[in-house]
Amino acid sequence: MIQAFLVALVGATVYMESRLGGQHMLDRPIIIGPIVGLVMGDFTTGLILGGQLELVWMGLVGIGTTTPPDVVVGSALATALAIKTGTNWQTTLTLAIPIALIAQIIAIAIGSFNAIFTHYADRQIEKKNWKGIAIGQWSGTAMLFLSKFVPIIVGYLVGAPVIKVIVRSIPKVIQDGLTQSGNLLPALGIAMLMQLTYDKKYAPFLFLGFGLVAFLKVPMIGIALFGLIIAYVYYQFKPSENNEEDLL
Amino acid sequence: MDNSVTQKPEKKLTKKDLRKVMWRHYQLLGSFNYERQMSLGYAWAMTPVIKRLYGDNEDEMQKGFKRHLEFFNCSTSTSPLILGISCAMEEQNANSEDFDASSINSVKTALMGPLAGIGDSMFWGTLRVIAVGVGAPLAIKGSILGPILYFLINVIPSELLRWFGFKLAYEGGNKFLAEASESGTLQKLTEAAKILGLVVVGAMIASMVIIKVPLVMKFGGTKIGLQKTLDSLMPDLLPLLLTFGCYGLLQKKVNGTVILIGLIILGILAVAVGLL
Numbered sequence: 001m002i003q004a005f006l007v008a009l010v011g012a013t014v015y016m017e018s019r020l021g022g023q024h025m026l027d028r029p030i031i032i033g034p035i036v037g038l039v040m041g042d043f044t045t046g047l048i049l050g051g052q053l054e055l056v057w058m059g060l061v062g063i064g065t066t067t068p069p070d071v072v073v074g075s076a077l078a079t080a081l082a083i084k085t086g087t088n089w090q091t092t093l094t095l096a097i098p099i100a101l102i103a104q105i106i107a108i109a110i111g112s113f114n115a116i117f118t119h120y121a122d123r124q125i126e127k128k129n130w131k132g133i134a135i136g137q138w139s140g141t142a143m144l145f146l147s148k149f150v151p152i153i154v155g156y157l158v159g160a161p162v163i164k165v166i167v168r169s170i171p172k173v174i175q176d177g178l179t180q181s182g183n184l185l186p187a188l189g190i191a192m193l194m195q196l197t198y199d200k201k202y203a204p205f206l207f208l209g210f211g212l213v214a215f216l217k218v219p220m221i222g223i224a225l226f227g228l229i230i231a232y233v234y235y236q237f238k239p240s241e242n243n244e245e246d247l248l
Numbered sequence: 249m250d251n252s253v254t255q256k257p258e259k260k261l262t263k264k265d266l267r268k269v270m271w272r273h274y275q276l277l278g279s280f281n282y283e284r285q286m287s288l289g290y291a292w293a294m295t296p297v298i299k300r301l302y303g304d305n306e307d308e309m310q311k312g313f314k315r316h317l318e319f320f321n322c323s324t325s326t327s328p329l330i331l332g333i334s335c336a337m338e339e340q341n342a343n344s345e346d347f348d349a350s351s352i353n354s355v356k357t358a359l360m361g362p363l364a365g366i367g368d369s370m371f372w373g374t375l376r377v378i379a380v381g382v383g384a385p386l387a388i389k390g391s392i393l394g395p396i397l398y399f400l401i402n403v404i405p406s407e408l409l410r411w412f413g414f415k416l417a418y419e420g421g422n423k424f425l426a427e428a429s430e431s432g433t434l435q436k437l438t439e440a441a442k443i444l445g446l447v448v449v450g451a452m453i454a455s456m457v458i459i460k461v462p463l464v465m466k467f468g469g470t471k472i473g474l475q476k477t478l479d480s481l482m483p484d485l486l487p488l489l490l491t492f493g494c495y496g497l498l499q500k501k502v503n504g505t506v507i508l509i510g511l512i513i514l515g516i517l518a519v520a521v522g523l524l
Contacts, residue, residue, distance in 0.1 A: 022324050024406055030395050050387055054380055111281055118279070118281060125317065130313070134295075138278070144278075173516065173520050177517075183457065183458040185508070185512075189282075189283045189284040190319060191491050195495070196318060198446065209454075210453050212447075224362035226447065231447075235437065235440040238436055
């Protein structure tokens with residue numbers, strides 16, 4: 001029980017580096033492995049497993065809003081179970097995958113759910129209660145911490161067979177639906193941003209950016225380049241309000 | 249434009265305020281969500297600045313918090329550059345009556361996409377891969393140097409960029425803003441920033457809102473994919489409509505939380521009926 005707690009604590013704490021520590025890409029098997037090894041009483045094995053799992057999972061990183069199979073939960077559990085049972089990592093990895101899958105679904109659900117705290121902060125600021133920012137911020141953090149801690153501790157305690165049954169019992173509609181919801185939500189965030197910056201006078205510029213990506217698949221850095229050129233041209237040809245000589 | 253000395257003492261951020269912003273920037277992802285992404289983290293990071301500059305005026309303080317609760321998403325390693333500029337602009341805004349506060353968000357928006365691209369490819373794409381290449385083989389041989397080198401390769405360049413980038417952006421931003429407001433070009437620059445910001449917002453609609461309809465319709469013997477038909481009409485048409493739909497609802501003062509819950513239900517329902 002204490003070991004389960006410690007392994008979950010290590011996994012969730014290392015994950016927190018990416019949420020509270022500036023995301024230096026440290027919530028990875030190569031870091032989690034040795035620390036889990038330490039609390040399981042076999043540092044060297046943890047270190048080696050961490051290195052091996054890193055090579056297996058190096059392709060899986062979350063960029064933007066895509067949620068990859070959960071590397072933190074998967075590697076913490078695979079390492080801990082391998083040391084506990086004395087089997088190789090290939091075996092425990094296949095045991096850890098179903099749990100990492102559940103953790104992934106949880107991560108997506110939390111990613112949508114946490115928006116509640118931003119709206120909470122909105123309401124508090126509306127009431128001039130400045131503490132709303134900190135409360136919203138740390139509530140979100142607590143949810144993210146639990147989203148790793150709980151799957152790891154439960155996974156460690158109940159073991160792989162039970163987890164497999166649970167995974168099968170989650171309706172596919174809910175799993176896929178949550179992923180799709182996560183893909184739709186940025187529309188609301190962007191719409192809120194538009195409330196500040198968008199008006200009809202400038203509408204063509206928004207559609208220019210949209211069209212460059214939709215039709216031509218221009219990457220973001222290219223968008224910045226085209227945007228800069230357009231803004232520069234505009235800047236050059238619009239006379240300054242109080243001084244015509246300002247034109248270069 | 250009147251540039252004469254005003255009665256009010258100039259509001260200035262202290263070194264300590266700026267350091268606080270930097271320490272708080274590490275928590276940008278602390279309350280991450282799919283909707284407004286790092287917005288709460290950004291407001292959290294800007295809190296010392298808002299309190300220092302608008303502490304004597306509750307309405308201005310409220311506006312400040314609202315500004316920084318807007319959508320934000322970037323790579324954490326390149327965000328200090330944007331935070332530095334935001335600090336400089338807030339300072340200008342607090343001291344100058346005719347500063348257009350909406351330009352603060354325009355600049356944020358214009359920079360976040362491109363800097364996210366640069367940060368992701370530099371740190372996710374390049375340094376992390378180098379760090380794995382150096383660290384993992386060492387770890388597999390049982391050497392503690394593996395994780396240590398992995399740590400150092402990921403942390404040191406990123407930290408240097410963050411702290412120097414922040415300083416550079418704040419000081420450069422300040423100097424630039426002072427000169428621009430003196431020469432009267434700030435107004436034009438504000439509009440230029442707004443344009444650049446909108447180009448990036450448009451690009452975000454097409455790249456961040458993802459809707460792919462798997463539905464295939466059969467007409468006699470021919471099968472027609474709905475997504476293909478829509479794409480031939482205009483790619484990413486649905487993300488555009490959805491975003492403008494949300495915008496329209498917000499303009500009609502529909503509560504954001506209601507739209508949020510609506511979108512989550514929409515996603516699940518659409519999968520249930522096979523639309524997504």
